[in-house]
Amino acid sequence: MPSETHSKDLSGYFTEATRLRDNSPLKSLTKYMQNDPTLVSLGAGLPHPSTFPLAQLSATVAQAGRSVLDTTAPHTTLSITAGQPSGGAVEGLEKFLQYGNGRGVPSYASFARTHTESVHRPRYSDWDVVVSAGNTDAFVKALMLFCQAGDTLLLDEWTYPAIIGTVVPMGVRMAPVPMDGEGMVPEALDKMLSGWSEAEQGRRPRVAYVIPTAQNPTGATMSLARKQALYRVAQRHDLVLIEDDPYYYLQFGAYMDPATVTDASERYAGLPGLSALQPSLLSLDTDGRVIRLDSFSKVLAPGLRCGWVTCPRYMADKIQFHNETSVQQPSGLSQALVSQLLTVDWGHEGWERHLVQTQREYAVRRDLFVDLCREKLKGLVDFVVPDAGMFVWFRVLLGEKSRARAGVMDEVFEAMVKAHVLLVPGRMFSPAGVRDSPYMRAAFSYASPEDLAVAVERLQQALRPFTE
C-alpha cells in the first residue's frame, strides 16, 4: 500500500547548475495548446510527418520465455504503424518519430511507472519516473543534480569504470568505501562520515553511488538486511543514494553444490522471475533519498539504449530538463519496440517469462563456470559465488615470493595473455588508483560453454607459477 508520506526536500543539495536548469521555454508554450483546442500553432519547429519515410516498424520477436535462438518455438511479429494507435495504449509510429519532451513517449513512460509501482511499491507519494538513454546516461544526470568540482562522491572500493571515467573529468573526488561479500559495508560508511573533517577532506559528501545487485566488478549482491542497514546510515548522514541496478532482474539465487543435487533441474527450480525478486533500495525508501536507475540493457538488449529513473518528482523534473539539453529522449524506435512488446505483445506476464528464461541462461552459465573453477582453480584463487549477474571476482592467492614483488599482477596479466585468456585486472576498477590489486574480474556471460572450459584450463596454467 503506497503511503501518503511526501518525500523529504533535498533540493538544498542541488548544485547551482541544477538550480539553473529549467524547462525549455518553447516547451512551456505547450500549455497554451492544451488549453485551447481551436488554437493554430506556428510555435514548435516540428518537421512535417509526411517527410518521415517510415510507415511501419516491425520486429520478429522470440516467444516469451523462449530464446530467440530456439528454432522449435515459433517467433511472433509485432508492428507499430504510423497514423494508428496499436492495441492497448501504444501510440502510432508517427508519435515515436516526432520530437516530444524529455519525459519520454507517454506509453513508454507509463510502462515504466506501472512496472515500478508493481515491483518496487515506492513508499512515498510524490515519486515519478523519467526516461533515460540507459544507466550510464542516467547516473551522470543523477550525479550532476548534486555534485560539482570539489565535491566528494562515496562509492565502492571496487566499482564500475564508467563512473570513475565520469567523475574524474568533473573534478569530483571519490571516497571509496570498504566492501565485503555483500558489497558496501554500512558500518564503514558510517565511520567514514562520522569522522569526516571538512577542514581536511573538503565538503561532506551528500551522495553515495551503489550497485546493489551483482555489483560490477565483484558480483556481490546486498541482502535485505544489508540494504536496510545502508539505508539507515544514509538517513543518519542525510545522504542521497544512487541505486544503479542494471542487474536487478538477473537474480538467480544461491549456488548448489552439484554433489548435493540429484537432478540438475533442481538447480533452476527457484528462479525469481519478476515477482520474487529481492526488495530494492527504492522499495525501502520512505524519505525520497534513493534515485533508482533501471535499464533494458541486460534484460532486452544494450543496443536499445533506454531505461528510466525513479525518484522524487522535483528531481525527475530536473533530469527531464537535462534530457532536453542533451539526448532529448531515448530513440523513438527503441521506445516503440519496448512499449509495444512489454505492454501489448508480451504484456507483464510474457515479460516475466522472458526474465525467467534470461535468469536461467545466466544461472546455467554461473553454475558451469563455478563448477569448473571449484575443480580447477582450487588453491589458486578465492571468490564469492555470485547470486546474480555476470561476474566472478577472483582474488589470486599469490605465493609468498610473488606477493613480495611490486607489479606482480601486471606479470599475472601478461602470463594470462600469453596463455590466450583475458580477464580484467582489478586495478581498472579502483577509484583510488590501487595498482597492485590481487583481484581480477571474469565475465561468464558471453563466452561459449566450451570456451569457458578452455579459459579455466588456461587460467590454471597461467596462475599456478604465481601461487607457489
Add this chain to the structure above:
Amino acid sequence: MPSETHSKDLSGYFTEATRLRDNSPLKSLTKYMQNDPTLVSLGAGLPHPSTFPLAQLSATVAQAGRSVLDTTAPHTTLSITAGQPSGGAVEGLEKFLQYGNGRGVPSYASFARTHTESVHRPRYSDWDVVVSAGNTDAFVKALMLFCQAGDTLLLDEWTYPAIIGTVVPMGVRMAPVPMDGEGMVPEALDKMLSGWSEAEQGRRPRVAYVIPTAQNPTGATMSLARKQALYRVAQRHDLVLIEDDPYYYLQFGAYMDPATVTDASERYAGLPGLSALQPSLLSLDTDGRVIRLDSFSKVLAPGLRCGWVTCPRYMADKIQFHNETSVQQPSGLSQALVSQLLTVDWGHEGWERHLVQTQREYAVRRDLFVDLCREKLKGLVDFVVPDAGMFVWFRVLLGEKSRARAGVMDEVFEAMVKAHVLLVPGRMFSPAGVRDSPYMRAAFSYASPEDLAVAVERLQQALRPFTE
C-alpha cells in the same frame, strides 16, 4: 581533392575536464582480442545474444522520392536480421543490439564518413566522424571540449534556446554577436574580439556557435561569401567554430514572386538535392577549426535521435570518450535502420531523391506561407524570406504609441493567444535576456495549409491594433 594538410593543433584550448577524458580502460583491452584470434576473453561484460529477444527488425519505408503518405507509390520493406549481415556492408542485427564503443556501429559511421567526404570534401587530412544522439547531444559535447564555468561563448544575437539552456547551467557566459539577414556579421565578430578586454570581460572567447543554414530562429542562411568572411575572422582570432547545421539538407532556394511565375512548377525546378547544396563551413576549413554537427532529425525523423560530428580526429576521440560515459552510442535500432536504408535499400541515389522530396515539401510550405504573409501582413510585419528550413522571423512594425509602452510585446503575445494563434516570442531566443524584442518566430513546417491560412488571418487581426 582532399589535401594532405594536417589540422592545426588546438588541443591547447581543451579544458582540464577534456584533458582528463580518457579511453574506457575496459575498451582498451579490445586490442588484445584483435591481436590474438585464439584468445578466450572473459573480459567484457557483454550480455549473451541468446537473451536478446529480436530475430529481425523490419520497416516499411516510402519509395525514395515519394512521401510515405502517397498511397499511389508502393512502399518497400527493409529488414535487418540477426546472425546474418544484410546486403552490402551492413552488420547483422545482433551487432546493433550489443554494446560497442562510442564511435558507433561501423557501417553507420562509415556511411557518415563517405557521405561527408562526398558532400563536404574536407580540406585537411586527419578529419574523422564520431556518432551522436542528435545535434543537441553533439553541441553539448563539442562545447564541453573547450568551455567551462567562467568562459565565454560567442553566439548569435538570437539563437536556439537549447544552447542557452545548456550554457547557463554550465556557468558559461554568452557574448551575443549582431546579425543581419545572412546571420552572424563577421565584421561585428571581428570588432568584438579585437576590442576584447580580458580584465573587464574575462578570458577571451575561443569558440563561436553558429547555425549557418536556416538559422533558428531567424531563418537566415549564410551565403558562401559570408561563410568565407566568417572563417577568416575565426582564423584571425584563432576561434573554433561549432557549425550546428540540422537544416543544411533543407535548402530550397530563393522565393519567386507568384506574379512573375507563369507555371507553379517553375518554383520547384531548382531544388538542390544532395549535389547542389551550398558549401558548408566544414568545406572551407583548412585548419581543422570547424566542428560540424549533422543530424537525421530534419531529414529522416527526430525520433531516431542520431547524427554525427565531423572534426579533427583528436577532437573526435575526446567526443567518443565522452559518449562512453554518457549515451554510449545512439540506439542500435536507429543506427540499423539508417545504415540499411541509406547504404542498401535507398542508397546514395535514393537518399538524394528523398531529400529533393523533402526540400519540395518545405519549399511549397514556405511559398504558401510567404504568399499569404505578403498579402495579409503588409505594413504589420517585416521579414526576410528564408531560402531554407522551417522558420520566418517577423519583426512587428509597432506603431508609435505601442512602441512607447514597456512590455508591449507581452500584450502582442496575449492578443495572439486570444485570437487563437501561437507564435514564439522573440525574447525566448535572446541570450542577453532582451525582454522587449519586437520579433516573433513562425514555423511553417507543421501546420496544415488550411491552418496556415487561418493563422495568417488571425495574426492580421491580432497585430493590427499594435501597428496603428
